[in-house]
Amino acid sequence: MTLTAPVSTRTDDRWPMRLPEPRGEVSELVIGRLRAGDGIRLEPDVATAATRRSPSLLDDDDVQLALFVLYELHYGGLEAVDDRLEWEPELLAFRGELERAYEAELRGRIPQPHATRDIPEALFALVEAADDGPGLSAWVERDATVDQVREVLVHRSIYTLKEADPHSWAIPRLHGRAKSALVEIQADEYGGGRPERLHAEIFAKTMRVMGLDDRYGAYADHVPALVYASMNLMSMLGLQRRLRGAIVGHLAAFEMTSSIPCRAYANGFRRLGLGDDAADYFDEHVEADAVHEQLAAHDLAGGLVADEPGLADDILFGACACLTVDGRLCGEVRRAFEAGGSALRKALP
Ligand SMILES: [Fe+2]
Ligand SMILES: [Fe+2]
Structure with missing residues (x-):
C-alpha cells in the first residue's frame, strides 16, 4: 500500500484551534473564561490549590490542559477567543501559578546535574x-x-x-x-x-x-x-x-x-x-x-x-x-x- 499526499491544503484554515473539552475544575475555569470573556474570574488561589492537590503534575490532565490552552494564546490563538487576552494580567497571573508549580515539580524530580565539565x-x-x-x-x-x-x-x-x-x-x-x-x-x-x-x-x-x-x-x-x-x-x-x-x-x-x-x-x-x-x-x-x-x-x-x-x-x-x-x-x-x-x-x- 503506497500512499501519496493529497494536494497541499490551505494553511489558513488550520488555525486557530478550537477550544478543547475541559478535563477538570482548572481547565473548565480557564476555557470558560476564554469563551465567556469577563463573566468568570480566574483566582490564582484556585490554580495554587489544584497544583498542591495533584500527586503528579506531569500526569495531570486538568492542569496540563489548562496550561496548554493559556500558552496557545501566544501561538496560533483559539477560535472565538479575543486575541487581546494574550496579555490579560488575570490570565498571566493564573498561568504563573501553574507554571511555578510545574517548574518546581520538574526541578524536584530531576536531580539537578552540575556542569563540572565541558x-x-x-x-x-x-x-x-x-x-x-x-x-x-x-x-x-x-x-x-x-x-x-x-x-x-x-x-x-x-x-x-x-x-x-x-x-x-x-x-x-x-x-x-x-x-x-x-x-x-x-x-x-x-x-x-x-x-x-x-x-x-x-x-x-x-x-x-x-x-x-x-x-x-x-x-x-x-x-x-x-x-x-x-x-x-x-x-x-x-x-x-x-x-x-x-x-x-x-x-x-x-x-x-x-x-x-x-x-x-x-x-x-x-x-x-x-x-x-x-x-x-x-x-x-x-x-x-x-x-x-x-x-x-x-x-x-x-x-x-x-x-x-x-x-x-x-x-x-x-x-x-x-x-x-x-x-x-x-x-x-x-x-x-x-x-x-x-x-x-x-x-x-
Ligand atoms: Fe525538524
Ligand atoms: Fe532539527
Missing part, C-alpha cells in the same frame, strides 16, 4: 545515560501496525504541527555565536525559504497521507496529559527569558535524540509499505538532525555557556527535563502498544 560533552553524556533500551521508535520500526503508526502521529501532532516555534522564543534572548547557531537550526526547521519544506508542513502532509486531520489541535481531546506536559515544558522554558539556558538545553537534547529514532520511524513506514510521502518527515530528520545535534551541542549550548557561564546548570536542567518528559511519554505509548492497547484518551474516529 557542556557539549556533558550533554552527550546525559543523552547516552538516558538511553534505556528499545523505545517507541524501535517498536514502530519492527512491530507497529498502521493504526499504531497513526496513533504515534496523533501524539506528536500537538507539537510537530508547530515544530520549532517554542524554541524560536529564545532567539532575541541570545547573542553572538549562540544566536547564530539557533537561527541556523531554526532556518532548517522552517524550510530554508521553501514553505512546503517547513518541517511542520512536511508533518501535516504525513498526517493527510495517513488519513488524519492536519488542522491544529484536531486531536486535542484525544491525547493524554503527557503530550501537553511535553509541549508545556517547551513553552514555559521558551517564554521566560530567565530560563533561556534551559530552553537551549532542551533543544540540544531534543536534536541529539532525533536522528537515529527518525531513521527507525522511516524504516517502520517502509516496512508497512506506506511510501515516500508518508516517510518524508522522518527521512528529512535523519540527516538534518545529525547536523543539528552538533550545532546545538557545540555552537548553541557551548556558545551560550562561553558567553554566560552562570547558565551552565540550567542548560543541563533543560536537557534533563526534555529527556525525562519525552522519555516518559514514549515509554507510556510503547507500553500501551505492547499490551495491545492505546495511550489515547479516546479512540480515533
Whole structure:
C-alpha cells in the first residue's frame, strides 16, 4: 500500500484551534473564561490549590490542559477567543501559578546535574545515560501496525504541527555565536525559504497521507496529559527569558535524540509499505538532525555557556527535563502498544 499526499491544503484554515473539552475544575475555569470573556474570574488561589492537590503534575490532565490552552494564546490563538487576552494580567497571573508549580515539580524530580565539565560533552553524556533500551521508535520500526503508526502521529501532532516555534522564543534572548547557531537550526526547521519544506508542513502532509486531520489541535481531546506536559515544558522554558539556558538545553537534547529514532520511524513506514510521502518527515530528520545535534551541542549550548557561564546548570536542567518528559511519554505509548492497547484518551474516529 503506497500512499501519496493529497494536494497541499490551505494553511489558513488550520488555525486557530478550537477550544478543547475541559478535563477538570482548572481547565473548565480557564476555557470558560476564554469563551465567556469577563463573566468568570480566574483566582490564582484556585490554580495554587489544584497544583498542591495533584500527586503528579506531569500526569495531570486538568492542569496540563489548562496550561496548554493559556500558552496557545501566544501561538496560533483559539477560535472565538479575543486575541487581546494574550496579555490579560488575570490570565498571566493564573498561568504563573501553574507554571511555578510545574517548574518546581520538574526541578524536584530531576536531580539537578552540575556542569563540572565541558557542556557539549556533558550533554552527550546525559543523552547516552538516558538511553534505556528499545523505545517507541524501535517498536514502530519492527512491530507497529498502521493504526499504531497513526496513533504515534496523533501524539506528536500537538507539537510537530508547530515544530520549532517554542524554541524560536529564545532567539532575541541570545547573542553572538549562540544566536547564530539557533537561527541556523531554526532556518532548517522552517524550510530554508521553501514553505512546503517547513518541517511542520512536511508533518501535516504525513498526517493527510495517513488519513488524519492536519488542522491544529484536531486531536486535542484525544491525547493524554503527557503530550501537553511535553509541549508545556517547551513553552514555559521558551517564554521566560530567565530560563533561556534551559530552553537551549532542551533543544540540544531534543536534536541529539532525533536522528537515529527518525531513521527507525522511516524504516517502520517502509516496512508497512506506506511510501515516500508518508516517510518524508522522518527521512528529512535523519540527516538534518545529525547536523543539528552538533550545532546545538557545540555552537548553541557551548556558545551560550562561553558567553554566560552562570547558565551552565540550567542548560543541563533543560536537557534533563526534555529527556525525562519525552522519555516518559514514549515509554507510556510503547507500553500501551505492547499490551495491545492505546495511550489515547479516546479512540480515533
Ligand atoms: Fe525538524
Ligand atoms: Fe532539527
